[in-house]
Amino acid sequence: MRPELAQIWDWLDAVPDPEIPVISVVDLGIVRDVAWHGDMLEIAVTPTYSGCPATSVIAMDIETALRNRGVSDIRIKTQIAPAWTTDWLSEKGRAKLVEYGIAPPRAAGGPESCPRCGSKSVSKVSQFGSTPCKAHWRCGDCLEPFDYFKCI
Amino acid sequence: MDQQTATFEFLCRMGDNTLVLGHRVSEWCGKAPVLEEDIALANVALDLIGQTQMWLGLAAEVEGAGRTADDLAMLRDVWDFRSALLVEQPNGDFGQTLMRQYLFDQWHVAVLTALMESADPRVADIAAKSVKEARYHVERSADLVIRLGDGTEESHGRMQAALDKLWPFFGELFDDDPVDAAMAEAGIAPLPSGLRADVDQEVAAVMAQATLVIPADRFAHRGGKTGIRHSEHLGHMLTQMQWLQRAYPGATW
Ligand SMILES: [Zn+2]
Numbered sequence: 001m002r003p004e005l006a007q008i009w010d011w012l013d014a015v016p017d018p019e020i021p022v023i024s025v026v027d028l029g030i031v032r033d034v035a036w037h038g039d040m041l042e043i044a045v046t047p048t049y050s051g052c053p054a055t056s057v058i059a060m061d062i063e064t065a066l067r068n069r070g071v072s073d074i075r076i077k078t079q080i081a082p083a084w085t086t087d088w089l090s091e092k093g094r095a096k097l098v099e100y101g102i103a104p105p106r107a108a109g110g111p112e113s114c115p116r117c118g119s120k121s122v123s124k125v126s127q128f129g130s131t132p133c134k135a136h137w138r139c140g141d142c143l144e145p146f147d148y149f150k151c152i
Numbered sequence: 153m154d155q156q157t158a159t160f161e162f163l164c165r166m167g168d169n170t171l172v173l174g175h176r177v178s179e180w181c182g183k184a185p186v187l188e189e190d191i192a193l194a195n196v197a198l199d200l201i202g203q204t205q206m207w208l209g210l211a212a213e214v215e216g217a218g219r220t221a222d223d224l225a226m227l228r229d230v231w232d233f234r235s236a237l238l239v240e241q242p243n244g245d246f247g248q249t250l251m252r253q254y255l256f257d258q259w260h261v262a263v264l265t266a267l268m269e270s271a272d273p274r275v276a277d278i279a280a281k282s283v284k285e286a287r288y289h290v291e292r293s294a295d296l297v298i299r300l301g302d303g304t305e306e307s308h309g310r311m312q313a314a315l316d317k318l319w320p321f322f323g324e325l326f327d328d329d330p331v332d333a334a335m336a337e338a339g340i341a342p343l344p345s346g347l348r349a350d351v352d353q354e355v356a357a358v359m360a361q362a363t364l365v366i367p368a369d370r371f372a373h374r375g376g377k378t379g380i381r382h383s384e385h386l387g388h389m390l391t392q393m394q395w396l397q398r399a400y401p402g403a404t405w
Contacts, residue, residue: 050281051174051202080206081277083284126188127292128195136188152284 001070008034015065018057019131022100025058029088032079041071044079049132086151105151114139115146158334160215162341165377167207168235171225173256174200175393176243185246199285206278226397230387237376238321240386247300251314254297257290258354259325262347271339294358301362315364323372
């Protein structure tokens with residue numbers, strides 16, 4: 001059985017990021033390529049941060065999701081170039097991040113506004129946050145701390 | 153020295169630097185002065201260990217002897233490590249850890265930026281991936297060196313003491329030897345000495361803002377990157393880092 005590639009991408013778009021489950025691995029922009037080589041499906045995945053502990057979990061989740069759909073011959077290839085950039089986050093993914101309470105990355109190097117109340121009065125608490133891809137910010141109006149998805 | 157051997161040595165130097173510093177920084181996990189710094193240190197350590205997997209993975213591939221990145225990290229003895237003396241220095245206080253990090257980061261960004269132009273595309277790819285993380289690291293370490301240097305009397309004193317202590321370990325990063333000459337000749341990596349002027353300028357700017365005085369003496373301790381003379385500290389660190397693979401050879405998750 002060789003499902004269409006569009007179908008495979010749809011299935012992958014249903015695989016959640018293990019650390020930010022509201023977005024999929026496709027939203028995150030880490031699935032770089034999907035191709036059939038004979039009956040073997042090869043998926044190129046790029047790490048977000050080189051030491052991100054979620055990378056191996058993501059590979060396992062992708063494999064499990066596809067096996068459950070009947071694809072058994074799968075090869076997951078780690079591809080480091082070109083290096084992952086937050087520019088590859090999908091629009092859908094960015095919108096979901098805000099809804100979830102995480103400010104999406106911006107080239108300016110900081111969040112535009114508080115994802116909870118929309119205030120523009122925000123300040124950095126720490127350059128690093130709860131996962132390698134996030135920094136820790138705080139809102140000056142609602143006073144709540146929030147995660148900012150680092151821009152790289 | 154043939155090029156394969158030189159390339160292997162060079163890749164071990166890159167990977168051992170990130171491995172040893174990554175392990176050192178991870179020693180703070182759970183006991184940093186504040187929670188935010190604890191998290192930052194752990195994240196920096198993770199990035200460095202991730203970069204190690206790429207460098208030592210490529211080293212193992214170049215060596216072609218069937219070893220893996222894990223074998224190189226966990227089963228080599230101290231004399232086979234090629235890390236610079238700077239990164240194996242103990243953490244000391246928080247100021248000393250940060251000063252070590254800053255000096256390393258400033259060199260790291262320079263070398264990775266140059267390696268993005270490497271004639272070996274595998275090296276260029278790893279550098280392009282790593283430099284994004286290194287640039288982020290130096291933003292934080294420079295910022296904290298400035299804030300603590302230009303801080304209270306207590307923090308200023310500690311940062312100056314850290315700089316005085318670590319400065320003699322900085323020069324080794326810019327030493328040229330036959331491995332470097334072979335890498336430069338092949339277009340794989342820049343001569344370390346060629347990076348010094350730009351890095352010195354950056355360091356001088358940060359130290360001026362931090363109101364810290366860079367020692368005038370350029371004396372440098374040597375022997376880490378060649379493996380000839382590591383300090384006593386590396387062996388002690390490896391007993392912690394490698395004990396599981398030594399006690400239970402081949403153990404996996
Ligand atoms: Zn708010």
